[in-house]
Amino acid sequence: xSIGNSPEDERPFxxxxxxxxxxxxxxxxxxxxxxxxxxxxxxxxxxxxxxxVHAIEADDFAPCGGDVYARGHIRTLARAVRLDPAPxxxxxxxxxxxxxxxxxxxxxxEAERIRPERxxxxxxxxxxxxxxxxxxxxxxxxxxxxxxxxxxxxAEGAAPTTGKTASPTPKTDKPVDRKPEPSDSAIAxxxxxxxxxxxxxxxxxxxxxxxxxxxxxxxxxxxxKGDSQTFQxxxxxxxxxxxxxxxxxxxxxxxxxxxxxxxxxxxxxxTKGDPxxx
Numbered sequence: 001x002s003i004g005n006s007p008e009d010e011r012p013f014x015x016x017x018x019x020x021x022x023x024x025x026x027x028x029x030x031x032x033x034x035x036x037x038x039x040x041x042x043x044x045x046x047x048x049x050x051x052x053v054h055a056i057e058a059d060d061f062a063p064c065g066g067d068v069y070a071r072g073h074i075r076t077l078a079r080a081v082r083l084d085p086a087p088x089x090x091x092x093x094x095x096x097x098x099x100x101x102x103x104x105x106x107x108x109x110e111a112e113r114i115r116p117e118r119x120x121x122x123x124x125x126x127x128x129x130x131x132x133x134x135x136x137x138x139x140x141x142x143x144x145x146x147x148x149x150x151x152x153x154x155a156e157g158a159a160p161t162t163g164k165t166a167s168p169t170p171k172t173d174k175p176v177d178r179k180p181e182p183s184d185s186a187i188a189x190x191x192x193x194x195x196x197x198x199x200x201x202x203x204x205x206x207x208x209x210x211x212x213x214x215x216x217x218x219x220x221x222x223x224x225k226g227d228s229q230t231f232q233x234x235x236x237x238x239x240x241x242x243x244x245x246x247x248x249x250x251x252x253x254x255x256x257x258x259x260x261x262x263x264x265x266x267x268x269x270x271t272k273g274d275p276x277x278x
Contacts, residue, residue: 025059031081198250200228207242239268
């Protein structure tokens with residue numbers, strides 16, 4: 001049963017001298033009565049609770065729970081009683097501080113434009129950059145190794161390269177370009193202002209390393225039987241012989257007759273003048 005039994009019983013007393021504008025609640029109430037509807041009818045049709053309908057018609061919007069809900073209820077009730085809700089909403093905004101300022105479109109557009117740029121790490125690009133860095137490092141190392149006096153011979157049996165590549169020749173017991181043992185004239189021809197060291201693998205193969213007076217590696221490799229290498233420096237040559245017993249050694253054109261044992265590792269230093277083992 002309706003709280004107000006009859007729309008006619010709820011007709012307000014009309015005072016012709018009243019000039020104040022009709023309030024939101026009063027306009028909704030008048031429209032409801034003119035439509036022949038009770039509060040129960042409006043509540044059932046709009047699903048707005050009866051207490052809230054009574055409060056709004058009394059211009060008490062506190063039970064609505066906030067401006068957003070108040071505007072929604074006013075709009076719903078106005079449509080139920082066949083009123084245009086726009087003037088009522090505008091009047092509510094005028095008397096209750098106005099609706100919140102709309103968010104400018106430009107910041108929203110900027111936010112949407114910028115957001116896609118916030119991506120995670122590009123792992124594909126990172127891997128490509130890493131591969132390029134590794135290839136560059138390998139190339140640089142190979143180039144640097146070539147400048148420092150040749151690449152290291154790490155494979156078993158790899159022969160060192162000397163100067164220009166010799167043309168293929170018939171295989172003989174001794175290499176065609178093997179240097180003969182220095183004669184007295186060769187000893188006399190050795191530069192007096194430098195140290196010259198020749199290493200020959202006469203009795204087998206041996207690993208040999210040579211450095212100049214600055215400690216720069218000028219050779220590091222395996223000499224097979226019959227191979228030889230010659231090193232020269234302005235001050236001294238430092239040698240490491242992996243199998244000294246297989247090596248014939250000539251310093252400044254003079255053969256070194258030290259009794260090196262097979263398989264023995266020898267560390268030697270030679271300078272200008274008479275050869276001296278360090």
